[in-house]
Amino acid sequence: MQQQIPGQPLLETRLDRYGAAALILVLILLSQLLSGYHVSLLTTITIFSLAAMGLNLLSGNAGLISIAHAAFMGLGAFSAAWFVIDLGVPLLIAILLAGVVSAIVGLLFGLPSLRLSGVYLIMATFAAQMILYWFFEQALWLTKSPDGRPVGTASIGSFHFDNPSQYYLLVLAFTVAGAVVYLNILRSGLGRAMEAVRDLPVVGQLMGINLQRTQLTAFAVGHFYAGIAGALYGWHLQFVATEAFSLMRSIEMLVLIIIGGLGSLAGAVLGAGFIVLVPELLDMAGNRLFTDLSVIAPIRLGVFGLLVVLFLIYEPHGLAKSWRKLIRYLDGRIFKTRV
């Protein structure tokens, strides 16, 4: 059963492959060496990357723009907590089930959206965000209080993830698996089909692509990622906070993939780094420059907004595009040939 004939590789260049392996090693090292606060930042970035892969598949590759991604993360977080605490389901299974719940609900919201596109689809996802958020505040059997529910630390069997460095490894494992699946989908029929019906729906259908099925699959897979990322986020904060899954966060996720780069893995990862680290850096700079701390928050928001706008103007294809150019250049330099 060995493959003789070559096909589309998982990663394009050799530098990508070595780089990805190096990145994973560096992340493991960092998570064990950095202080608790910095590990926490790293965890947030990693979880947001995972969530962003799902949104990038849905909005970037399939072109179905959603401003409800955070709500589906919340659905995953609350369902996972419910599975583990109320039903006693083992953690790993509960996290996967949370993904399944989000995928199914995402699919249900996707059904009426199939007839919509563009602005109307965004409005439908807006409704999904509102309905789910309202549900979190009302369904106390699931969420325990309108503000959310404490979940404590994660544990597998008798092993407790007592320190953030240990928990990070679990998050990283899920995120790497998510990245591999995302890349596999992109190099398979589904990936090509999603992009085909995004760009030229009629032509795509005449090439044998089932438009409805392709878009519904994108809804299911994209929200599967959201559910898993949400579940991981819950145990990261040890509290599933309703307000962490607000409309604002959903829009932030959309900004994340636009800045990072639509439709690519690098876009999801770089965008997550940007959206978490830039406000952090601005905070640090603010603390040095101003003695009056009350001015920092508004200035930070303003500068962040300005950066986003500048990015959209000067690199509309996102960080991933600049990254791609750099990788191709370096790969040519280091290995002389293109793969």
Place this chain on the structure above:
Amino acid sequence: MTKEVTANNRSLRVENLSKSFGGVKALEGVSFEVKPGTIHAIIGPNGAGKTTLLNCISGQYKPEGSIRYGDIELTDVVPHKRIGLGIARSFQHINVFTGQTVLENMMVGGHHRLRGGLLAQSLFWGRWGAQEEENRLYQQALDLLEKLGMEKLAHLPAGELSYGKQKKVEIGRALMARPQLLLLDEPMAGMARGEKQELADWITLLNRDEGLTILMIEHDMGIVQALAGESVVLDFGRKIAEGPPSEVVNDPRVRKAYIGEA
């Protein structure tokens, strides 16, 4: 598994086909037959309904009347399933997926042969994974690109190619579907003279060596006479003549409609 191409013996019978848009009758009671293994031209002045006719066959439009392919009633088949019956097409205006590479465009053409589901594709490797059929499709696309002399362009975004090359990609993508009936909508429009000749030779080859039935819209009467054995002439949505192109051009109705002779 790849579906083996069966002998091309299905004819396309268009019967009493009509299509209107609002009050405008784009096609009115058109009937003709395309015999298997022939090159058949659809000719007529602008606005005659040629592209509408092709769109009805490929499935964008739902017409009144009947289109039979072999013993299958095409108007009952949803558009995305028609390619599996062996009907593929190219478009008048370039319709390649500009963001995808040339190779990926070609692979979309063979999409209907893929059987792997979501799990097979996301897990990719192993016995149940999609790797084997994906690699096979990849290889088929590379082989066809080589035949077209475009293997060097395989990994370029299709949108970066010249107009003529993009047209070629589009026809290549249709061929990737391994059709028995190929619908071409003005394949040579906007091409340079050399490219036109190359494409014409190529169409002849496909028809002669692979037994492909070709139904094509073409304005250039020189090309039509050189390539097509049969033709149907439309004007204002009606069929005004049919027969071998060399005879059709001398038909007074055709001369009136097409060249504007009184």
